Amino acid sequence: MMDAESKQKHVHAVFESIAPKYDMMNDILSFRRHKAWRRFTMRKMDVQQGQTSLDLCCGTGDWTLALAKASGKGKTVGLDFSRNMLDVGQAKIDKLGLGEQITLIQGNAMELPFEDNSFDFVTIGFGLRNVPDIVKTLKEMKRVVKPGGKIVCLELSKPTWQPFKGIYYFYFEKLLPLMGKWFVKRYEQYRWLPESLASFPDLLALAELFRSVGMRNVKAYPLTGGVAALHIGTKGNEGS
Template identity: 85%
Template structure:
């Protein structure tokens, strides 16, 4: 699948699954995605007033968590799916965060923001769906402030047996069936294992972070390596 075809396919998938997205995340990850996000927030150590851009924000759970951690800092969520953003906007409004959080429909490979705009730029469970990973990382680095953090929480590839075999059996065989049973979307949830096949594993993604000029890159395997957290820093400007 070429880049343009992938982009169109992924857009169609997420437009389709938006109404059941939150429920299916809980079911398919056995609610582990919530624990992964809490771990990530602890590692980020966000301070009051700091600003954040959340890419592929989807239905905005992480966007809202970032805004709450900041307290007063501007928080922006960006996604290419209008249906996902509509659900996210309803959550933002319900939480009374409409003044602090702005949602933007846009492309993670071509961010509509000035250089050095945010203290944090995050992406959760979205990088593997983007046709050009390196371009996206370069854009994240461009818009984060010097000394700011680039944060990626994503599915990954467990390396040790027998867990690896069990995981791939679940991910490739059982997960699409659960998508069919619970969301009536078997074909769309078959995309999840497909999207991981060519995605870099934990050390390879850490090397991509370094290749675009990020400093102090740290990578953390989560739940036996089925997910991973990567954090890199944009180099501070010299005096």
């Protein structure tokens, strides 16, 4: 079992190395469902014109871009610790001419460089299982979201019903690292994915973690037979 510092260094190296092929591999590992999951999430979030968002572990910026477009002119910030990922994301933003609305920042999800009560939404997509301290990250998300605002996590999860569960774990633990080797010559990096999920809380346990940091009206939605999950929690209006 890695300590927090070792995990952080390892995950950073993984994502720095796979950045150019990250979008393609997301299609593969999610059975091409990750875009549908994100559309479902955006419907549940119901972002309004002018609302502000912070997207943690933003990677190559797809969700950051979706949040910006949904808000019209709302200020949108993407944060990630991988410079290579951010460079890919910045190229997308520049191509769409959204540089004034979207800011990308290299930083740590456990120590956010923002004041309390700064954003209407704080999101994290396929990144929470990679942070060394999940609770610390959720507390930081809650700190910087406005009272009445929402923290949102879209993440891979753990199927519970057979035979799908057995098939999925075979795919995830045995086939996926081989696919990483075939498609992007990165066997070791894609072996990290099943390892990262093994110790990650399941649907109900993650909902309890949301409640433990003080989020209210917590909703948890299993997606595609539990392969992924969406969690949304609301910060109390008194800011606690």
